[in-house]
Amino acid sequence: MKKKVLATLLSAGMVCSALAGCGGSAGSTSTETAASTEAPAAEEAPAANDLAGTTIRFAWWGSQPRHEATTKVVEQFMAETGINVEYEFYDFNGYFTQLDTLAAADDVWDVFQMGNNWAQYHEIIEPLNPYMESGAIDTTDISPAIVQVTQDYDGQQMGLSLGTNCRCLVYNPALFEQAGVAEPTDSWTWDDFKTASEQIIANTDAQYGMDKIEYMDIMTAACAQMGEGYNFFAMDGSDFAFKDDLSGITKMFDIFGGMMKDGSIADPGVQNEITDEQADYICTGKSAMLMIPSNKFVALSEACAANGVTLKLALLPKLTSSSQSGMLVRSSQMVSMAKSSKNKEAAAMLIDYLVNNISANEILNGERGVPANAKVLSALAAKSDEITAQMYEFVNKVGSIPDTKNTTNAEPAAQAEVKATIQTYFERYYAGDFSTAADAAAAFYEEAKQVFANYEG
């Protein structure tokens, strides 16, 4: 008897909630018609009700400020749409280990942050093209060039950029002044870079000209600087593209390997000890320069400010004062959708929200790079502080250099192992395994070709 009563009560409850559900959606439809002139508000309301209660998973990598800001944005998204988002965040290496494990189990997060290394994850990424065509993800305010940056070579949209950045050289102008060395200019060469480092070490308290080598970045830059049509990787990631001409690579072995040998760049052990920018010698004035992606400029400047160090941005040095810049504006990272996702509409909403929502991006504040959406950017630029403005201005300046279109953005699947190979050969050169930089470059190329061949097909 008791059971019957309970069952009746429960079913009554269900009927009530169903009625309430109907009432809710009816209500919102009427608001929609009433407020049809206010387009954005009306668009959000019905979509929210359709998907409210569904649960999606979202993950990203980054550092503490990014975790805090992104968490806030996710909470705001949940409150506005009623979609549940289970979020996870990791450091860079932990993130990709976790992603690999989930990929093997075919259980990847519905929405996830992805780098330019998407080629390795091509199989698990859902192309966004249909969602952009249906308008679920709005790209009207994103310039076609930036949309294109995160497409594969067949035009499949692998994700949408969360921000753009470019490689850059940051330097401590006080050390340059103290050593009586001219600050970097737009026609600075790698040789100038080396001379400046040596003079700064000789004439100031600084220990290093630069403490850490960005192996992949210097190779990419130097090969692109060899001339139009030259690159480290081909534009479509299918091969190397320096046409068997090792002059750019040799120059890098000569400059960076040589500087490591004479101590103006830190030895491999010290480089390995510097795990994040905040721990870099540049923050304490012990090192004069550093290569970083531009979106890290704000956080690095903050870390430096604690020690009274201010930083400036410069273009990367070149092979000769008249060579190509070897730079480009690229997507710093993007949001992608998983092929295995069961709630793709809700996932699309979150992606749209992260890329296009102004209040969300005010919280994120360009920490992932210059916002892709022009309206978001202008809203942020209006409020930005001096350092952030400097970063925006720099990326804008690089974007206006005509030869940046010649520089590759490709990170083929072999990239991770090729990068490790570059580092190994620099360490071998440092240890004295090769008598000349040209020998090191030739030996490196032999092995890199083999590595690349392992990933074909």
Add this chain to the structure above:
Amino acid sequence: MICHCPDQIRAAADTYTTRTKENKDMQNEDRSEQRSRFSRFINNDNTVGYIFAAPFIIGFFAFTLVPMIMSFYYSLTDYKITAAPVWAGLKNYIALVQDSHFLNSMLVTVQYVIIGVPLKLVFALLIAMLLTHAKKLQGFYRAVYYIPSLIGGSVAVALVWKQLFSSEGPIVKLIQSMGVERFSFFGNAHFAFLPLVIGNAWQFGSSMLIFAAGLKQISTDYYEAAMIDGASAVKRFFSITLPILSPIILFNLVMQLISGFMTFTSAFVITKGGPNEATNYVSLFIYNNAFQYHRMGYACAISWVLLLIIALVTLIIFKTSNNWVFYESEQ
């Protein structure tokens, strides 16, 4: 088969009725018998054993055996994690033999084992002997020396070790203050392995406890007799302690060899395999291939080769142990 014979049908029907009748008669008896059969089954020593071992057995199948079989299958495929594995036959094993990085990782691992394991065992035995002689606070000291082993495999300790031996750390500063300029452990391919080996030797606690237990088993009669005959402490150690302890040395040696070959945490956290692959131990090499380069099939093949090598080394040690391990009971 269709039966046309009425006699047969009748006979079959008769049998059926008799059986049902019998069944009804026996029902009660059956039930009690079933119960006793069940209780006999559940109280059986084997059953009890298996039930208590079940957590391990289930864990072994789910987390060891099944993954092992899968990894063997993957080792015969091209498996990029993000896409389904593609059959490749022995390709990975052939590539392995030609891979200089693999050979290098094998070489540095063997170097680590050959230097690290004896160092650790000697240290463990030394401390164990000191502690058996010390009477005051013996238990306290034993616990203190065991602590590093409890926390030794952890990332936290590896991070502390990294700080200690880093370019700004106290040990490097001390060496530099003695006049060696630009010295660094982790920047130099010849020295980078040293902090890792020392770190491993520092975790001697578990071997030490086993040695200490073994030392207690040695009858004092032997020592007294030897002392009466005028044997020196060194003579007593080599002629009494070592031979009687040899089965325990064998056990510790095998255990430490296996864990030595599988060393991972310290290289992963402290050196990342560098510089110049000087600390790129096999486990780390496997990890990098699997999770950094997405060559899971290749990584699985290396794991199997490593398993074979460890098995082979263990086998050799067991086979040769007849020559140097002395069992008291056999004499």
